[in-house]
Amino acid sequence: MSNAPLLEASGLTLRYGPVTALDDVGIEIFPGEVVAIVGESGSGKSTLLRVLSGLLKPEAGTVTYRAPDGEAADIHAMGEAALRRLHRTDWGFVHQNPRDGLRMGVSAGGNIGERLMATGARHYGSIREAATEWLRRVEIDPARIDMLPRQFSGGMQQRLQIARTLVTHPRLVFMDEPTGGLDVSVQARLLDLIRELVADLGLAVLLVTHDIAAARLLAHRLLVMRHGRVVEQGLTDRVLDDPQHEYTQLLVASVLAA
């Protein structure tokens, strides 16, 4: 991991009418680091992820991204086209619902190939070869390459979304409850797969989850949110084994009791 953060945010504040979804939040993520944002429903996790990835503008605060050439840019000041380019190239976004990250009317191979083409790939044979390889990597039978996502189970759709997102080797991947809508047995295998891929590719990941076990498995570092504020942060094992904040203690105890 290098010394300069890949993404750095400070003073993020956002209100929805009377609800303060983010209250002076700061975060940084370094290359190759997996950071999980945990907290109960409504604590502001998804809002934070949307602000950090440029999908939502904060009322106050800045989000700075450092490009591979070392240039740092405020992502909320860079304009739509530049932000879209980042999402197509350096960044990936894995949604809780695969329908939000896949094109449901396009074949499995097309879903993967399309993302490669958006970064400049043109040769049909090599795009199809890469799509085949990625289907294999996410444990989908490559014989299904021409099938539509809706012919896949929920777990397969999620794996396809992950293949589509990772095929271009993004540097930073945002994941919003990636195992959220799935059966427990499917969740466990998917978490293992995500862990393997993230380690293989050396990805930086910002993961939002209310699943403490998922955070423990995947994340180097944790941020605990409550009512739009970060109440505690630190290395995953330290936060979970020796929580300092009362709210984190409750959160950890409730998982142990479940």
Ligand SMILES: Nc1ncnc2c1ncn2[C@@H]1O[C@H](COP(=O)(O)OP(=O)(O)OP(=O)(O)O)[C@@H](O)[C@H]1O
């Ligand atoms: N579009 C919106 N309009 C109004 N209020 C919203 C909107 N989106 C979120 N909120 C509110 O902002 C707060 C933070 O919501 P957010 O979705 O970020 O929390 P979360 O921690 O991701 O919750 P969950 O785990 O349930 O997704 C909540 O009180 C929520 O009701």
